[in-house]
Amino acid sequence: MIPAISNSQDIPFTFLHFSDTHSHLTGTGTKDANLNYTLGGFSRVATVIYSTRSTDTNVMVFHSGDFFTGDFFFNKYFGVTELILLEKFGIDAIAVGNHEFDLGPQVLYSSLVQGFQNGTVPIVSANLESTGFPALSTYITPYTIKDVNGINFGIFGMTYPDPSSNPYPVIINDSILQIAANTVQVLYGHGCNVIICLSHLGMEYDQSLASIIPGIHIILGGHSHTLTTIPVFIPNPSGFNTIICHPGEFYKNLGKLKFSYSNGNVIFKNYESIFINESIPENQRVKGFIDYYKLGIVQQYGLVYDSVISNAPNDIKITWEDSSSFRDTPAGNLVTDSYRDFSNTQIGITALGLMSENIYAGPVTANDIFRVVPYGFDTATSLDFRLVNFTITGISLKQSLELVFGIAPNDESYFPQTSGLTFNYDITQPVGQRVILSSMKVNDTPFVLTGNYRITVNQGLFGALQQLGIQVTDVDVTAMNEYTALKNFVSGFPILNYVSQGRIKQVTITGITENGNIPDNFKLYDNYPNPFNSSTRILFSLNKPAYITISVYDITGRKLSSVIEGRFTTGTHSVYFSSNSISTGIYFYSLTADGKVIETKRMAVIK
Numbered sequence: 211m212i213p214a215i216s217n218s219q220d221i222p223f224t225f226l227h228f229s230d231t232h233s234h235l236t237g238t239g240t241k242d243a244n245l246n247y248t249l250g251g252f253s254r255v256a257t258v259i260y261s262t263r264s265t266d267t268n269v270m271v272f273h274s275g276d277f278f279t280g281d282f283f284f285n286k287y288f289g290v291t292e293l294i295l296l297e298k299f300g301i302d303a304i305a306v307g308n309h310e311f312d313l314g315p316q317v318l319y320s321s322l323v324q325g326f327q328n329g330t331v332p333i334v335s336a337n338l339e340s341t342g343f344p345a346l347s348t349y350i351t352p353y354t355i356k357d358v359n360g361i362n363f364g365i366f367g368m369t370y371p372d373p374s375s376n377p378y379p380v381i382i383n384d385s386i387l388q389i390a391a392n393t394v395q396v397l398y399g400h401g402c403n404v405i406i407c408l409s410h411l412g413m414e415y416d417q418s419l420a421s422i423i424p425g426i427h428i429i430l431g432g433h434s435h436t437l438t439t440i441p442v443f444i445p446n447p448s449g450f451n452t453i454i455c456h457p458g459e460f461y462k463n464l465g466k467l468k469f470s471y472s473n474g475n476v477i478f479k480n481y482e483s484i485f486i487n488e489s490i491p492e493n494q495r496v497k498g499f500i501d502y503y504k505l506g507i508v509q510q511y512g513l514v515y516d517s518v519i520s521n522a523p524n525d526i527k528i529t530w531e532d533s534s535s536f537r538d539t540p541a542g543n544l545v546t547d548s549y550r551d552f553s554n555t556q557i558g559i560t561a562l563g564l565m566s567e568n569i570y571a572g573p574v575t576a577n578d579i580f581r582v583v584p585y586g587f588d589t590a591t592s593l594d595f596r597l598v599n600f601t602i603t604g605i606s607l608k609q610s611l612e613l614v615f616g617i618a619p620n621d622e623s624y625f626p627q628t629s630g631l632t633f634n635y636d637i638t639q640p641v642g643q644r645v646i647l648s649s650m651k652v653n654d655t656p657f658v659l660t661g662n663y664r665i666t667v668n669q670g671l672f673g674a675l676q677q678l679g680i681q682v683t684d685v686d687v688t689a690m691n692e693y694t695a696l697k698n699f700v701s702g703f704p705i706l707n708y709v710s711q712g713r714i715k716q717v718t719i720t721g722i723t724e725n726g727n728i729p730d731n732f733k734l735y736d737n738y739p740n741p742f743n744s745s746t747r748i749l750f751s752l753n754k755p756a757y758i759t760i761s762v763y764d765i766t767g768r769k770l771s772s773v774i775e776g777r778f779t780t781g782t783h784s785v786y787f788s789s790n791s792i793s794t795g796i797y798f799y800s801l802t803a804d805g806k807v808i809e810t811k812r813m814a815v816i817k
Contacts, residue, residue, distance in 0.1 A: 371794060543708055553666040
C-alpha cells in the first residue's frame with residue numbers, strides 16, 4: 211500500500227545526481243592551452259548546483275557510489291577531499307560503492323571521519339552488514355528519510371557484491387531482492403510517500419529491482435558507468451513506471467530529473483543529462499579549494515599536472531571498435547608493451563577491467579598516465595599495483611586463456627590484452643577450446659605447449675591467476691609500480707600514437723559456421739527475465755533436428771549444470787532454469803548442437 215498525503219497540489223522537485231566519480235575532482239578529457247581539463251571537474255559541477263538551486267524549488271542532490279580509486283586525489287587523500295566538498299554542497303545522500311572497500315573498511319571509516327568533521331551526510335547501503343566492523347554504522351545506515359515541503363522521501367542504498375572487493379569483516383549481502391523489498395516496506399511503514407533507491411548495482415540489476423520490487427518510484431543508479439540521456443521507464447508491480455536514471459562517470463555529466471508529486475503520484479516532467487564542458491564556468495572558490503589540495507599531490511608525486519611527457523594525436527582508448535575483429539585496444543597494447551619494456555620478458559598481459567580511462571588527444575601528463583592504471587595501492591610508494599614476473603608453461607598459459615575465454619566474450623572486464631603474444635579465438639567453439647592453438651605466436655615464433663614462457667603482469671592479475679589455481683614458478687614481485695613503468699615508457703615517445711594491431715582477433719573456423727556467422731539453422735535467444743530471481747526462460751530454435759545441450763557456467767568457466775540434454779525436433783523450444791542452487795552473480799549459458807557450441811549468452815541472478 212502506497213501512502214498518499216492529503217495535499218492535492220502539484221509539488222515540483224528537482225534531483226541532481228552523479229555516480230562513479232572516482233576522485234576526478236579536476237576534470238577529464240582533452241586539455242586547453244593551460245593544460246586544464248575541458249570536461250567535468252567539481253568546480254563546474256558546483257556552478258550547476260548553485261544555478262539549479264537558484265532557479266528550481268525543492269532541489270535534492272545525490273551520489274550513487276564509487277568516489278574511491280581512480281586519481282591521485284584518492285591515493286593522496288583517500289576520498290577525504292571529495293567528501294568535504296560533497297558535505298559543503300549539502301548533498302542529501304550517498305550510496306556505498308564496491309570500490310569504497312578497495313583498501314578495506316578501516317580506510318573507508320577513517321576517510322568518513324576526516325571528511326565529515328562538521329557533521330554527517332547520510333551514507334546508505336541496505337545490504338551492508340557491518341557487525342564485524344561496527345564503527346562504520348556511525349556513518350552508514352540502510353536508509354534515510356527526508357521531509358521536503360511536506361513530502362517524506364525514503365532513500366535507501368544498494369551495493370554490488372563484487373567478489374574482487376575487500377570489505378571483510380564487513381559483509382556485502384547478495385540477497386538483493388529480499389533486502390530491497392524488506393527495506394521498501396520499512397520505509398512505507400515510516401510513512402514515506404516517495405521511495406528512492408540509490409543503486410550501485412548496475413543497469414541490469416536496476417531494471418530487475420524496478421520490475422520486481424513493488425513501490426520503488428525512482429532509481430538513481432551507478433556501478434555500470436552507464437549514461438542515460440533519457441530515463442528508462444520500467445513497469446512496477448505497484449502500477450506505475452519506475453524511473454531509472456544513470457549519470458555516467460567522472461563528473462562528465464550531471465543528471466537532472468524534474469518531477470512533481472500530486473495526490474500520491476510521482477509525475478515525471480523532464481530529464482536532462484547536463485554535459486559538463488567548457489561552456490560551464492568554474493566556481494572560483496571551489497577551484498581554489500581543489501588547487502590547494504593539488505599542491506599536496508605535487509609535493510608528493512611531482513609535476514604530474516604541468517609537465518608534458520608526450521603528445522597524442524588521437525585518443526588512446528581502453529575499448530575496441532565494435533566493427534572490427536581486432537580485440538586488442540590501443541591502451542591495452544600500450545600498457546602491456548610498457549611491462550615488457552621494463553622487465554624484458556617475452557610476454558606482457560593485463561585485462562580490460564584493470565584499466566580505467568582513455569588517454570585523450572593532445573598533451574599527455576603524468577596524471578593522464580595514472581588514470582589509465584590506478585588500481586591497487588602500494589603502501590611503500592602510495593602508487594598502484596607493482597609488476598610481477600613469473601615463468602609459466604605453455605600448457606598452463608593456454609589453460610588460463612581458455613578459462614578467461616569461457617567468460618570474456620560476455621564480460622569485457624576479464625578480456626586479456628597482450629604484448630609479445632598474439633592469437634585468434636572463436637567463441638562458437640566449446641568452452642576450453644576457443645583459443646586457436648595454431649594461431650598462437652610469441653614474438654612471431656610458434657607457441658609451444660611444452661615450452662616455458664617468462665611473463666609480466668600486475669599484482670591484480672597475478673592474484674586472479676592464483677585464485678584460479680594456475681601454476682607458475684620463479685615469481686618476482688618487482689619494486690616497479692605499473693604507473694611508473696607506463697610513464698617511463700610513454701616518455702620515450704615525443705608523439706604517442708597507439709592503435710589496435712590485431713594482436714588478438716575474433717574469428718570463426720571455416721566449416722563450423724557459414725560466412726563467419728552463427729548458422730541460420732540454430733539460434734539461442736536472450737533469457738527472460740534477465741536479471742532474474744528464482745527462474746528464467748531460455749528459448750532456442752532449430753530448423754532441423756539436432757542433439758541439443760544447454761549448459762550453465764560460472765564466471766570462472768566452471769560448468770555448473772546442464773539445463774537440458776537430448777534430441778529436439780525442428781522448431782522453437784523453451785526450457786526453464788532454476789537458480790535455487792546458485793547465488794547472486796553473473797553466469798553464462800551455452801547452446802551446443804550435435805557437439806558444436808553454437809552461442810553463449812550472459813544472465814544475471816539477483817536474490
